[in-house]
Amino acid sequence: MHLSDQDRELLLRTFVTEATEALKEMELALIALEASPDDAELLNDVFRRAHSLKGDAAMVGFPAIGQFAHSVEDILSRLRDRELAVTPELVTALLRAVDVLRRMTGAVSDGEGALPEDGGAVLAMLTELAAVTPAPALATIATAAEHVDAGEARTLRVDVAKLDRMLNLTGEIAIARGRVAQMLAGLPGLEAREVLEAHREAERLQMDLQEQVMKARMVPLGGVFRQYGRIVRDVARAHGKSVALVIEGGDVEVDTRVAERLRDPLTHMIRNTLDHGIESPDLRAALGKPAEGRLTLSAAHDGGQIVIEVRDDGAGFNRSRIAERARAMGLAAQPETLPDAELLAFVFEPGFSTALEVTDLSGRGVGMDVVRRNIESLRGSIAITSVEGEGSTVTIRLPLTLAIIDGFSVGVADETYILPLDQVLECLALPRDARSDAGGRGVINLRGEPLPYLRLRDRFGVPGAAPAREHVVVVRLAGHSAGIAVDSLYGESQAVIKSLGSALDGVPGVSGSTILGDGRVSLILDVPALLRQTGGGASQTLEGVGTC
Numbered sequence: 059m060h061l062s063d064q065d066r067e068l069l070l071r072t073f074v075t076e077a078t079e080a081l082k083e084m085e086l087a088l089i090a091l092e093a094s095p096d097d098a099e100l101l102n103d104v105f106r107r108a109h110s111l112k113g114d115a116a117m118v119g120f121p122a123i124g125q126f127a128h129s130v131e132d133i134l135s136r137l138r139d140r141e142l143a144v145t146p147e148l149v150t151a152l153l154r155a156v157d158v159l160r161r162m163t164g165a166v167s168d169g170e171g172a173l174p175e176d177g178g179a180v181l182a183m184l185t186e187l188a189a190v191t192p193a194p195a196l197a198t199i200a201t202a203a204e205h206v207d208a209g210e211a212r213t214l215r216v217d218v219a220k221l222d223r224m225l226n227l228t229g230e231i232a233i234a235r236g237r238v239a240q241m242l243a244g245l246p247g248l249e250a251r252e253v254l255e256a257h258r259e260a261e262r263l264q265m266d267l268q269e270q271v272m273k274a275r276m277v278p279l280g281g282v283f284r285q286y287g288r289i290v291r292d293v294a295r296a297h298g299k300s301v302a303l304v305i306e307g308g309d310v311e312v313d314t315r316v317a318e319r320l321r322d323p324l325t326h327m328i329r330n331t332l333d334h335g336i337e338s339p340d341l342r343a344a345l346g347k348p349a350e351g352r353l354t355l356s357a358a359h360d361g362g363q364i365v366i367e368v369r370d371d372g373a374g375f376n377r378s379r380i381a382e383r384a385r386a387m388g389l390a391a392q393p394e395t396l397p398d399a400e401l402l403a404f405v406f407e408p409g410f411s412t413a414l415e416v417t418d419l420s421g422r423g424v425g426m427d428v429v430r431r432n433i434e435s436l437r438g439s440i441a442i443t444s445v446e447g448e449g450s451t452v453t454i455r456l457p458l459t460l461a462i463i464d465g466f467s468v469g470v471a472d473e474t475y476i477l478p479l480d481q482v483l484e485c486l487a488l489p490r491d492a493r494s495d496a497g498g499r500g501v502i503n504l505r506g507e508p509l510p511y512l513r514l515r516d517r518f519g520v521p522g523a524a525p526a527r528e529h530v531v532v533v534r535l536a537g538h539s540a541g542i543a544v545d546s547l548y549g550e551s552q553a554v555i556k557s558l559g560s561a562l563d564g565v566p567g568v569s570g571s572t573i574l575g576d577g578r579v580s581l582i583l584d585v586p587a588l589l590r591q592t593g594g595g596a597s598q599t600l601e602g603v604g605t606c
Contacts, residue, residue: 070166073118075215077163080107082285085156088149089287095144104152105134111159120171123162126181130155133184142188150295151183153288218314221275225461228268229554229573235261236575272459275315279366280308282317283355286328290353293332300339300349301332306356312364313459319436320366320456323429327368327452328353330426335372335450345447347371363480366454375402375444383410402442406430434586436460437478437569463572463582465553468531469546470520474580476553476572477542481533481585488528488543502530502541511541517567517588533585540589555582 084107091100108131115123130152136142158177165171235257242254283305294301312320336342336351343349354369377398384393384404393401404410408427433440437457444450457463457480465476488511492502498516501508511530514520530541553572558565567588568581 069118073114074163074166077111077114077166078160080111081156081160081163083107085153085288086284088152088156089291091144092146092149092291098138101134101138101144105131105138108134111163115163115171118166120162120166122173123159123166123171126155126159126162126173126177129181129184130159133188136188145187146295148184148187151180151187153292154180155184216274218275221271221314222461224271225268225275226554226556228264228271229462229556231264232261232268232554233573233575233577235264237577240575268462272313272462275313275459275461276311277314277317278308279310279312279317279357279364280305282320282324283308283357285321286324286355289325289328290332293329294336294351297332298338299332299336299351301336301351301353304352304354306354307358310357310359310364311458312357312456313461315460316364316436316456316458319432320454323432323454324355324366324368326426326429328355331368331370331372331450335370335374337373360455364456364458366456368452368454369449371449374446374448374450375405375442377401377444377446380404398443399441402444405442406440434584435569437463437584439586461555463553463555465551465572465582466531467548467551467580468514468529468542468544469548470515470518470544471522473518473520474548474574474578475514475544476551476580476582477531477533477585478582479550483532483534483539485529485531485547488530498543504532504539504541509539509541511543512589513543515543515545542583542585542588553580553582 084104087100087104087107091097091104094100108127112124112127112131115121115127133142133148133152137144137148142148158174158180161174162171162177239254239257239261242250242257245253287303290301290303331353336353337345337347339349342351352369352371354367356367356369358365378394380401381393381396384390384401387404387407387410389404389407390396393404406426406429408425410425410427430440433454433456437460439455441453442450443453457478463476464479466479466482468475468477486504489502492500492511498513499510500512501510503509509530509532513524513528515524525545528543528545529547530543531547532539532541555570556572558568558571567584569584569587570582572580572582574580
């Protein structure tokens, strides 16, 4: 049978997608097998995936991938038959074989898939280990049956771009229905009221549809967390350390876009912890700690947010060294007098991590300031707590989704802006005698405590004079409070987030846009970036608020 170019492309795309998933699961199973070498089900799972990959590669016309997978399958078969023992060295070689297969399948889209240069060396390593690895002692091990659970949920792969489009369409429908509702509300008569009631029922159904689309985008964080098992294993072994990865709250779900953009920040923090946080086994023994360190990834819901923690039982952050570096960089005159939360926040300042060992990444070229920017680009926040000698915790707070926001609408002149509702604490009138500098910044008294604020009108250069009565929206940032002065308060609203486009992406203080019920465009404000941009740094913007 001759396939058209389009069918061939679809076949290859399907092969790459399924192979990528199979290799990821093989990697996770091999890491688990190292800890549980007598687990027959794990071994069968790895074998089945290697066998399937061999057959699929032959079907799409890439014999080199099939032959390499067949060689791996031979080793796995001998492990299943108890001719070989599961050892750390053999698991390492099998993981490297998975890496080779990952590169080979990744090149399929370009019409390649040949054995890479190091492929032969990996096969030679496997062959050598198979020759010298002794067979395990005979034991009664139940061989898990290979079967498919009849009750397994039916699933279907869907491109995330299609889900994005579906969500955008439900948002457009909501906007259109809002405009119709406004027009119907202004019509007199009983019939108009009946039509409006029917419209509201349709609106309820539309909201149900939007909720189902949102649920289809959610993925459990356990799958994201488990992928770090390989990093923890490899980095710990490279540094002569023993570290156990513990996962808590793996069933907590988050939007797939949030999960994708979490990977790089989490990777950096995990590597950082393994490099400089958790001590060597000898040092841990001398300190009275278990030789094996613990690195915990946890997730939990907190209201409308997701809270992710990266915890370890290592050395913790060195407060005196951080204070010394903060003084040298001019970040604070007396940093040693600051509370832990404020002092440790200096770790996220640009250039800080490259000069301080506790946050150095050994030349990886990315600092904790980049981690913070990545988290804040997700409308999230990040903070550190630490006890020297006992360990540290990095806490990340994120919205459940990047597609829809529960917002608080405010007005400046004829413009409407939206603040993330979870960052809004309260609203109050701006005192008539409140003064601000030329940049629109000032300080007011909030129940006996100083509250720094900025005027949104001045920040965005909105023309016209301010009204006689202005309002202050009190927001929470990095554990502190600050205010944003606006002309009008419109209240809560839910908005479908839309990109600003390449021309406006990256504008400080703005994270996106949405379309209002009347068809106008409203900007969604990025509160952390807005205050940091105005004050030249979060710590400067919120200076004097430590007692609030």
